[in-house]
Amino acid sequence: MGGATLLKETGPREVFCGLTSIVWLHRRMPDAFFLVVGSRTCAHLIQSAAGVMIFAEPRFGTAILEERDLAGLADAHEELDRVVKDLLARRPEIRTLFLVGSCPSEVIKIDLARVAERLNGELEGRVRVLNYSGSGIETTFTQGEDGALKALVPLMPNSQENQLLLVGTLANPVEDRLTKLFKRIGIEKINSFPPRQSIDLPAIGPGTKVLLTQPYLTDTARVLKDRGAEIIKAPFPLGIEGSRLWMEAAANSFGINKSLVESTLSPLIVRSRKALEPYKEMLAGKRLFLLPESQLEIPLARFLHDECGMEIVEVGVPYLNRDLMQAELDLLPQETVVVEGQHVEKQLDRVREKNPDLVVCGMGLANPLEAEGISTKWSIELVFSPIHGIDQAADLAELFSRPLHRRNLLTQKHLVQV
Numbered sequence: 001m002g003g004a005t006l007l008k009e010t011g012p013r014e015v016f017c018g019l020t021s022i023v024w025l026h027r028r029m030p031d032a033f034f035l036v037v038g039s040r041t042c043a044h045l046i047q048s049a050a051g052v053m054i055f056a057e058p059r060f061g062t063a064i065l066e067e068r069d070l071a072g073l074a075d076a077h078e079e080l081d082r083v084v085k086d087l088l089a090r091r092p093e094i095r096t097l098f099l100v101g102s103c104p105s106e107v108i109k110i111d112l113a114r115v116a117e118r119l120n121g122e123l124e125g126r127v128r129v130l131n132y133s134g135s136g137i138e139t140t141f142t143q144g145e146d147g148a149l150k151a152l153v154p155l156m157p158n159s160q161e162n163q164l165l166l167v168g169t170l171a172n173p174v175e176d177r178l179t180k181l182f183k184r185i186g187i188e189k190i191n192s193f194p195p196r197q198s199i200d201l202p203a204i205g206p207g208t209k210v211l212l213t214q215p216y217l218t219d220t221a222r223v224l225k226d227r228g229a230e231i232i233k234a235p236f237p238l239g240i241e242g243s244r245l246w247m248e249a250a251a252n253s254f255g256i257n258k259s260l261v262e263s264t265l266s267p268l269i270v271r272s273r274k275a276l277e278p279y280k281e282m283l284a285g286k287r288l289f290l291l292p293e294s295q296l297e298i299p300l301a302r303f304l305h306d307e308c309g310m311e312i313v314e315v316g317v318p319y320l321n322r323d324l325m326q327a328e329l330d331l332l333p334q335e336t337v338v339v340e341g342q343h344v345e346k347q348l349d350r351v352r353e354k355n356p357d358l359v360v361c362g363m364g365l366a367n368p369l370e371a372e373g374i375s376t377k378w379s380i381e382l383v384f385s386p387i388h389g390i391d392q393a394a395d396l397a398e399l400f401s402r403p404l405h406r407r408n409l410l411t412q413k414h415l416v417q418v
């Protein structure tokens with residue numbers, strides 16, 4: 001086990017639910033549609049989280065079931081069938097339909113796996129219907145992506161071919177840059193999952209080496225392993241060092257010489273270190289508290305400490321997969337406190353007591369903390385921003401220096417007024 005101190009906490013939580021990941025998944029796979037089977041609350045969440053899509057033809061919707069009398073479940077099934085058939089008649093371009101479960105009790109009563117199976121039988125050849133849960137009772141927001149990808153795995157064809165499979169949604173330009181780098185070090189066959197079209201699923205099998213791009217894909221990694229793929233153990237590609245070690249681990253598993261990786265990455269590293277300097281000046285010595293939400297917290301803490309000089313007060317994670325996270329835990333400084341789970345009241349008490357310079361947290365906690373004079377960074381911004389890879393390190397650091405810069409400006413303004 002690494003140098004960090006691992007603790008667990010249970011109690012009230014304050015995190016987004018798994019429905020939120022629809023916002024980046026529907027952008028990644030434009031031929032897929034995400035139909036939330038839920039309440040008006042679910043519809044509001046997804047509409048406001050995806051507010052930027054308001055003028056575009058949305059690829060998500062909500063079948064609102066809460067107002068029906070579900071004493072007879074047949075009603076709910078009929079209603080769902082009607083919504084799905086209307087949708088498919090209006091939107092012939094949909095090739096994969098995800099039925100996404102939520103937490104209202106009316107929805108929990110419906111067996112969405114059976115609904116998907118029945119609809120698949122009726123709609124065979126027209127569209128593939130899958131289901132997963134985005135319920136706030138079972139999932140935090142990035143776990144929605146894990147559920148969607150896990151649901152796709154059984155549809156992936158078999159292959160014995162050797163390949164590198166990048167698993168986890170990346171911004172398309174970031175994916176292109178990383179793929180180019182892997183090709184330059186001699187890895188010929190590279191695929192990504194999820195693909196850019198839901199029907200272009202890569203084939204997998206014993207020749208597949210999986211390199212996770214995101215730390216929250218526990219279930220997906222497990223089912224890929226069950227299909228014969230090997231999961232490469234590595235830190236995650238955040239920051240210069242994390243990205244370098246991530247690429248090195250992939251190269252190593254393909255038997256590629258480390259010196260070739262070094263010579264390929266070296267100019268990139270020099271450039272990125274220079275770009276990082278101004279943010280490092282702003283961040284060095286500042287005290288950081290990460291509240292649990294995205295599961296990106298441990299790699300972020302590692303980057304902000306090692307490469308930006310921040311002092312880590314506490315790292316909260318909603319869920320800790322020690323196996324997938326071991327390489328990251330090993331890189332954390334010896335005394336780092338990592339708390340899995342959440343008791344939001346106790347955690348907020350610790351924030352107030354320790355009075356950090358910056359808190360990474362969900363949107364619901366950010367405003368109250370700001371009102372108390374504590375600078376915050378929304379963790380949801382990190383999943384919407386292209387932050388992966390060596391050349392994104394400065395942009396990643398900039399996301400954290402921005403609230404500190406804003407606080408400085410406000411303090412100066414206040415001093416001038418006084």
Ligand code: SF4
Nearest residue numbers: 017042045102103136
């Ligand atoms: S799934 Fe549950 S937590 Fe998420 S928006 Fe719907 S009701 Fe709220």
